[in-house]
Amino acid sequence: MKKIKITEGLYQFQFPPFENQHFGFNIYALINGQEALLIDTAFEQHAKQVRENLKKEGIEITKVVFSHFHPDHISGLPELNSPILYGNGLYKASLNKYTPIEKHHFFDGMNTLTERSQLTFGSFNLTFKLVQGHVICGMFTIINNQFVHVADDLMTSNEGAPLLPSVHVDNAKKHFDSLELLKRYASCTLLLSHGNALSGESEILSAISDRQSYLEAITNSSQPISIDAALQDTRCDFLHKEWHKYVYL
Incomplete structure (x- = not known):
């Protein structure tokens, strides 16, 4: 585990x-x-490692905001001591699809967020944009209008190499649109669920453009296309190209 200080009071725990x-x-x-x-x-x-790290500093985890409800974002919850929970109101659709029913009780009492919601936590003010494409219950979290947690809408390796968007063909247009929304925040620092923080307007816009090119190729084709055809207009070399096979399943 790496503990990275993003700014005063904001830390990234990377695994x-x-x-x-x-x-x-x-x-x-x-x-x-x-x-x-x-x-x-x-x-x-x-989650256990983060809990123990913070516990050593006398810090208790009291709240959790979920960017979306895929297993790799929510499965650590049982390791925490019943924090207050926040998330997209469509969270049950993903729970029903991906999470065993016997674990649903951990998410009882979910506080659902809308685009009018504001959450204040110490010096941090959080607002939210609900997005779809990668998943029905996605959400951008804007922190002090300086940082934007982008869920899985933009992913890289821990070394910064781009990862292919993970999407089904039926949702590719929605994913394109969520990235279009993300352009509004290109002057902010993007916090990725997978990868390192991304900053610099030109770098962010370029990263968005490459992913939109792939998504647009999928959307505009009337029949399944190969990964090579889908990526012919991109300027980067995506990792996990094998994810393309799930686009049409």
Whole structure:
């Protein structure tokens, strides 16, 4: 585990990929005195390490904001001591699809967020943009209008290499649109669920453009296209090209 200070009171806990994978896992912690708000919990072994690290500093995890409800973002919750939970109101659709029913009780009492919601935690003010494409219950979290947690809409390896967007053909246009929304925040620092923080307007816009090119190729084709055809107009070399086979399943 690496603990990276993003700014005063905001930390990134980064974990390595599983074997034969290129994407690691991030949990972000906002600190207010002796309390912490997490963005996502990754898997149980990840959440446990974050909990223990903060506990050594006398800090208790009291709140969790979920960027979305895929297993690699929520499975660590049982390792925490019943924090207050926040997430997209469509979270049950993903729970029903990906999470065993016997674990649904961990998410009881979810506080659902809208685009009018504001959450204040110490010196941090959080607002939200609900997005779809990668998943139905996605959400951007804007922190002090300086940082934007982008969920899985933009992913890299822990070394910064781009990862292919993970999407189904039916949702590719929505994913394109969520990235179009993200352009509004190109002057901010993007906090990735998988990868390192990304800043610099030109770099961010270039990263968005390459992913939109792939998504647009999928959307505009009336029949399934190959990965080579889908990437012919991109300027980067994506890792995990094998994910393309799931586009049409």
